[in-house]
Amino acid sequence: xxxxxxxxxxxxxxxxxxxxxxxxxxxxxxxxxxxxxxxxxxxxxxxxxxxxxxxxxxxxxxxxxxxxxxxxxxxxxxxxxxxxxxxxxxxxxxxxxxxxxxxxxxxxxxxxxxxxxxxxxxxxxxxxxxxxxxxxxxxxxxxxxxxxxxxxxxxxxxxxxx
Amino acid sequence: xxxxxxxxxxxxxxxxxxxxxxxxxxxxxxxxxxxxxxxxxxxxxxxxxxxxxxxxxxxxxxxxxxxxxxxxxxxxxxxxxxxxxxxxxxxxxxxxxxxxxxxxxxxxxxxxxxxxxxxxxxxxxxxxxxxxxxxxxxxxxxxxxxxxxxxxxxxxxxxxxxxxxxxxxxxxxxxxxxxxxxxxxxxxxxxxxxxxxxxxxxxxxxxxxxxxxxxxxxxxxxxxxxxxxxxxxxxxxxxxxxxxxxxxxxxxxxxxxxxxxxxxxxxxxxxx
Numbered sequence: 529x530x531x532x533x534x535x536x537x538x539x540x541x542x543x544x545x546x547x548x549x550x551x552x553x554x555x556x557x558x559x560x561x562x563x564x565x566x567x568x569x570x571x572x573x574x575x576x577x578x579x580x581x582x583x584x585x586x587x588x589x590x591x592x593x594x595x596x597x598x599x600x601x602x603x604x605x606x607x608x609x610x611x612x613x614x615x616x617x618x619x620x621x622x623x624x625x626x627x628x629x630x631x632x633x634x635x636x637x638x639x640x641x642x643x644x645x646x647x648x649x650x651x652x653x654x655x656x657x658x659x660x661x662x663x664x665x666x667x668x669x670x671x672x673x674x675x676x677x678x679x680x681x682x683x684x685x686x687x688x689x690x
Numbered sequence: 691x692x693x694x695x696x697x698x699x700x701x702x703x704x705x706x707x708x709x710x711x712x713x714x715x716x717x718x719x720x721x722x723x724x725x726x727x728x729x730x731x732x733x734x735x736x737x738x739x740x741x742x743x744x745x746x747x748x749x750x751x752x753x754x755x756x757x758x759x760x761x762x763x764x765x766x767x768x769x770x771x772x773x774x775x776x777x778x779x780x781x782x783x784x785x786x787x788x789x790x791x792x793x794x795x796x797x798x799x800x801x802x803x804x805x806x807x808x809x810x811x812x813x814x815x816x817x818x819x820x821x822x823x824x825x826x827x828x829x830x831x832x833x834x835x836x837x838x839x840x841x842x843x844x845x846x847x848x849x850x851x852x853x854x855x856x857x858x859x860x861x862x863x864x865x866x867x868x869x870x871x872x873x874x875x876x877x878x879x880x881x882x883x884x885x886x887x888x889x890x891x892x893x894x895x896x897x898x899x900x901x902x903x904x905x906x907x908x909x910x911x912x913x914x915x916x917x918x919x920x921x922x923x924x925x926x927x928x929x930x931x932x933x934x935x936x937x938x939x940x941x942x943x944x945x946x947x948x949x950x951x952x953x954x955x956x957x958x959x960x961x962x
Contacts (some may be wrong), residue, residue, distance in 0.1 A: 530718035537714045547712040558721040584887040587940070629705055648699065649706030661914070662888030663935065676698060 531556075532575060535634055535650070536582045539660070542645055543586035553586040560585070576659035578654070584658040632682035640675035700705070701832040702746055727739065821852035821863060828853075831864040836941055837862065840886060841960045845869045845880065852861075854883065860883035871948045873931050880947040880957075889915070889935050889942045910959040916951050 536557065540550035561581050633641055639661065647655040657672075658665040774880040829851045830837040839847070848864035853925045856859070863883050870879035914936030931946040939960060945958055 531714075533717045537717060538711050541711055550712075551715050551717065554717050555721055555724070558717060559724060562721065562725060571821050604737060625701070626705060626708075629701060632795075645706075646700035649709060651703075651706070658871045676695065680694075681697065 540586035
């Protein structure tokens with residue numbers, strides 16, 4: 529489990545938006561995974577199986593439906609420090625662009641946000657993304673493509689509004 | 691891939707790289723400590739109650755030797771007790787001989803919404819779920835307000851509601867007794883299980899996924915899975931039912947009933 533704890537914790541953190549809830553969810557998932565090891569299909573990959581359990585536990589940890597929408601963005605926004613700007617002007621532009629992206633992500637459906645987070649924020653493989661999204665591996669690409677399309681539309685919408 | 695798309699992907703990766711996650715706690719060690727503590731508690735419990743081992747031996751004796759010599763009625767009753775215990779697994783419903791006191795209490799709580807109670811057949815009376823009997827209101831609270839119910843005049847409201855597992859987020863089981871053709875001699879006609887989360891970890895993890903024959907179906911545009919009776923390992927081995935799995939509003943649903951696929955999907959599509 530030690531080799532997986534970081535990726536498991538980060539996944540739970542992006543879902544719950546809270547370090548202590550993420551810790552609880554990951555530990556509970558590890559216990560459940562340990563108890564379910566006998567049912568793990570031999571030949572299957574362990575990491576996607578474990579991540580699916582972690583994601584499920586993390587979703588269960590979220591205390592109330594009302595909090596759900598903002599968690600992912602809060603976790604992302606609060607955890608995004610300033611990058612190294614080449615100039616003050618570049619820093620402002622970069623910061624504005626990040627904010628624009630985050631706002632656009634906030635306008636997406638949860639399913640689309642997760643497709644993007646799994647692939648680009650957490651760097652998961654298609655198989656791992658499929659396990660977390662609870663869909664077939666073959667549908668990850670199309671789901672991601674739709675998510676990016678929606679994201680571009682959201683960005684354009686913001687651009688028009690601005 | 692157009693440059694614009696590549697650029698967006700690059701920006702998203704860069705944004706992801708900037709996320710400053712909290713330090714990862716040593717969860718592997720914490721988990722190991724927790725499991726060790728559990729094992730210790732179990733060992734201490736066994737040492738403190740050695741007579742339980744004799745109880746287990748006695749139970750085995752009843753099953754293997756005594757039951758075959760009893761009258762058919764008494765044999766069925768006693769077998770029911772043991773089968774009920776054996777069919778239970780973590781987080782899943784199982785049949786058991788529950789407390790009739792509790793049942794009447796929960797029936798009273800569900801009065802006005804239930805058509806079961808006194809009208810139940812004799813086999814229905816012996817078919818009970820071992821999870822805690824709860825009211826619809828408790829089920830709603832347990833599902834954080836996301837309890838989903840079929841909206842068909844034929845079904846009406848569930849006759850009984852059970853908590854699934856022991857923790858708050860394990861989900862609920864809704865039991866309908868007489869609305870549809872019965873499931874064998876179980877006294878049940880439809881069982882709807884609701885678990886927060888996705889279908890896969892809820893119902894298709896581990897051995898369930900191995901060798902299961904599942905047809906992909908669409909439930910109101912949402913992907914679902916259909917399994918004819920006998921081809922999907924049952925959550926409860928006493929239900930000879932067809933199974934329909936789908937996900938809706940963050941809840942993984944499992945509908946177990948006798949009607950054919952199209953009718954089951956229609957029922958599923960009425961769920962809201």
